Amino acid sequence: MVTALPGREPLLRALVDICGPDFARQAGAADLVAGHLASFVAAPPTPRAVMDTLSLAAERGLAVVPRGRGSKIDWGTPPRGLDLLLDTVRLDGIWEHRPEEFTAQVGTGTPVRAVQAALALRGQRLAVDPPSPAATIGGMLAVNESGPLRHRYGSPAAQVDRISYVDSAGGQAESDGENGNPGIAEVTGVIVSASLRLQPLPAARRWVTLPVSTPLQVHDLVAATLAQLVKPSAIEVDLPIPGGGRAAIQPAGALAVLVEGAQADVTARARQLATVLGDTATISPTAPRWWGRYPFGRADVALRLAVPITDLHAAVYALRDAAGMAVPVRGSAGMGTVHAVLPGTLPPERIEGILDAVRGVLLARGGRCVVVAAPPPISTTVAMASRRDLF
Incomplete structure (x- = not known):
């Protein structure tokens, strides 16, 4: 780790020269990744500054981990070492929006919710709904974080036309997305922006929800739902406290189906599905409280x-x-x-x-x-x- 190496202050000064005096610092107690404490945190403002930061890190042999809002920083295999946290917070904003082509280029540090709010003003959306409330575009793509809408639209990676990234040596590169060469899963370094395909904002949304108790019951209801021509945007299940035996009486979970589209069409499809699923099915314009949320916390x-x-x-x-x-x-x-x-x-x-x-x-x-x-x-x-x- 860099803390055991000489030249700590010159290295910090070099980071300050690249990022600015308020955007490079020594790490604090909150700058942990899977138990590893970083030595420095730097927030470069531009792709060029990201290139300079990673070039410096490569020259000094520093272990670098990118960080957006940190909601998934501990996911997956822990890093073997950590010297520098590269914060993407300043790589934000919709850099280019082409409403007529239903595409937008977005900075990697932009919160997904901010992008959705801006696109909604033009009647469009990203067909993604990552469960992490603070998810950024880069963080979502780095781990392909999917929410309920994946059922209809595919994963976030599948909706990417192109990403721009800086590799671990400081070189600028591009990928054509999920199946590019390299694909997003193989990209090393830091994603700086993404060109994403957009969808029209639906005029109406309805959730058809009913209580369920067992995984087998869920299986049967999903089969019944898919047999209908209702084109669901998502089919989600919540079994919060399942019982110990298959025949045991269990506290009810829930199955919820989302249908979207034009007002009259959505109303008709939701009623059709509710009729098929039975008397306990209800229709609501709002999602269940558990919808699009993870069932686990940091201690789980x-x-x-x-x-x-x-x-x-x-x-x-x-x-x-x-x-x-x-x-x-x-x-x-x-x-x-x-x-x-x-x-x-x-x-x-x-x-x-x-x-x-x-x-x-x-x-x-x-x-x-x-x-x-x-x-x-x-x-x-x-x-x-x-x-x-x-x-």
Whole structure:
């Protein structure tokens, strides 16, 4: 780490020269990543300044980690070392908006919510809804953070026309997006901007929601929903406190289906779906409180299960059996991708045993289970999701 090397003050002065006196500093107690404390924090204002910062870091052999708002800074494999946090907060704003082409180029440090508010004034939106409230464009793309809208529109990476980034040596480069060469998952360095495809802002939205108790019930209701021609934008499930046995009486979770479009069409489709799903289904213009939120916190072990939707219920049952306890589950029942929560107080070897058992079941079903986030020492002991695993 740079703290053990000579030349600390000259290095800080060099960062100040690049970023300005108020935007380069020694790191403080809040500048932690998976238990690693940075030595410096720098916030370059332009792509050119990002190039200069990473060139300096490469020359000095510094380990660099980009940071937006920090909402997902601890996700995935922890860094082996950390000398410099490169803050993207100043790389913000919609740099180019072409409403007639439904595209926009956006700075990587721009909060997603700010972009959505600006685009809404022109009747457009990004068809993304990352659950992290403070998510930036760069942070969302770096880990391909998807919310409920992925069901209809695909992941954020799939909606990228082009990204501009600075590689770890300080060179400027571009990628054509999810399937570019390199794809976003293979990009190393710092994303500075993204050209994104936009969608019309829907005139109306309706959520059809009904209580559910078991993963098998969810399976049947999802099948019934997909059999209808209602074109859902999202199908989400929340099973917050499942019981121990499959036949046990359990506190009700919920299944919610989002339909969007023109007012009259949305009303008709929502009523059609509610009729099919049964008397307990309700229609609302507002989302359930749990919609688009993660079921885990920083002190929890967050798992991501991805499996064909026909086998999602089997995966959830397998996780419960392996854990031997109630396991909250929330996510896309319409895509077979959900997050589950294990206590962060479990010993690492217990977590590994649960993972091994669940992966054995998922292997035969073409599914997978990865640890997205966990508190130390679990994150430094258990194999965490790689960047590729998040795409």
